[in-house]
Amino acid sequence: MKPILELKNISYSYHTPEGETQALSDITFSLAPGEFTAVVGPSGCGKSTLLSLIAGLMKPESGEILLNGEPLTENSSRIGYMLQHDHLFEWRTVYRNVVLGPEINGSLNEETRQKAEEMLKQYGLAQFASSKPSELSGGMRQRAALIRTLLLDPELLLLDEPFSALDYQTRLNVSDDIGQIIRDSGKTALLVTHDLSEAVSLADHIIILSERPARVSDIMPVTFSLENDTPLGRRNAPEFKNYFNRIWKELNHHE
Numbered sequence: 001m002k003p004i005l006e007l008k009n010i011s012y013s014y015h016t017p018e019g020e021t022q023a024l025s026d027i028t029f030s031l032a033p034g035e036f037t038a039v040v041g042p043s044g045c046g047k048s049t050l051l052s053l054i055a056g057l058m059k060p061e062s063g064e065i066l067l068n069g070e071p072l073t074e075n076s077s078r079i080g081y082m083l084q085h086d087h088l089f090e091w092r093t094v095y096r097n098v099v100l101g102p103e104i105n106g107s108l109n110e111e112t113r114q115k116a117e118e119m120l121k122q123y124g125l126a127q128f129a130s131s132k133p134s135e136l137s138g139g140m141r142q143r144a145a146l147i148r149t150l151l152l153d154p155e156l157l158l159l160d161e162p163f164s165a166l167d168y169q170t171r172l173n174v175s176d177d178i179g180q181i182i183r184d185s186g187k188t189a190l191l192v193t194h195d196l197s198e199a200v201s202l203a204d205h206i207i208i209l210s211e212r213p214a215r216v217s218d219i220m221p222v223t224f225s226l227e228n229d230t231p232l233g234r235r236n237a238p239e240f241k242n243y244f245n246r247i248w249k250e251l252n253h254h255e
C-alpha cells in the first residue's frame with residue numbers, strides 16, 4: 001500500500017544566541033494508511049520537534065517530508081493536531097467549540113453541523129452540547145477536542161502527549177477510549193508519548209528514538225493475538241509485558 005506519510009533523512013537544529021541544538025538526525029520512516037504509530041524516546045530527544053515538522057509548522061534543515069507522495073505545504077488542512085491541553089474555549093459551548101474548525105475555514109454548513117451533532121451523540125456528549133467546557137470531566141474534554149479535530153476530516157492525526165495532563169486513573173481510561181475512537185475512525189495516527197504502556201496498548205508500530213539528536217533506533221511492529229484487539233484487552237494480554245520490556249531495554253541501552 002502507498003504510504004500516506006514519508007519522512008526521508010530528516011534533520012533539524014535549533015539556532016539560538018546561545019548556540020546550536022541539534023534535535024533530529026537522519027530520521028526516516030513512513031506510515032501506511034489507517035495505521036496507528038507511536039513515537040517514544042527519552043525526554044528532550046526531539047519528539048515534539050518531529051511532530052512540528054510533520055505539521056508543517058517548521059521546515060526541516062535537510063531531508064524531505066511527503067504527504068501522499070507530495071511535498072508538505074504549510075498548514076495542510078489534511079493534517080489534524082491534538083495536543084496535551086485540549087484548548088477548548090471556555091466562552092464557547094461544547095458544540096461551538098467542536099464546530100470551530102469549519103467555522104474558521106468557512107466550511108460550516110448544514111452537512112458539517114449535522115456531522116458535529118452525530119459525532120457528539122456517537123461519543124456520548126450530545127447532552128453536553130450546550131454546556132461550557134468547565135462542566136465536562138477531563139476525559140469528556142479530550143473527546144470534545146478529538147471531535148473538533150475529526151470534524152475537519154484530516155487524513156493524518158498527530159497526537160502530542162494528548163493524555164499527559166490527566167491524572168493516572170483518568171489517563172488510562174481516556175487513552176484507551178480515545179485510542180479506540182481513532183481506530184474505529186480508520187484514521188492514520190501518529191502519537192508521541194513518553195508512556196510506554198500507552199504506546200503498546202494503542203499502536204500497530206512503535207518508533208523508538210535515541211537520545212538527542214534523535215535517530216530512529218528501532219521500528220517495532222506490535223501485534224496481539226486477541227480476538228477483540230482493544231487497548232484494554234492488550235493491557236491484560238500476556239504479550240503486553242514482553243513488548244514493554246523490549247522497548248524499555250532498547251531505550252536504556254542508548255542511555
Ligand code: ADP
Nearest residue numbers: 014016021023042043044045046047048049050
Ligand atoms: P521532546 O518532545 O522529545 O521532549 P523537543 O522536541 O521538545 O523534545 O526538544 C528537543 C530539543 O530541542 C531539546 O533539547 C530542547 O531543549 C530543544 N528545543 C526545543 N524547542 C526549542 C526552541 N524553540 N529553541 C531552542 N531549542 C529548542
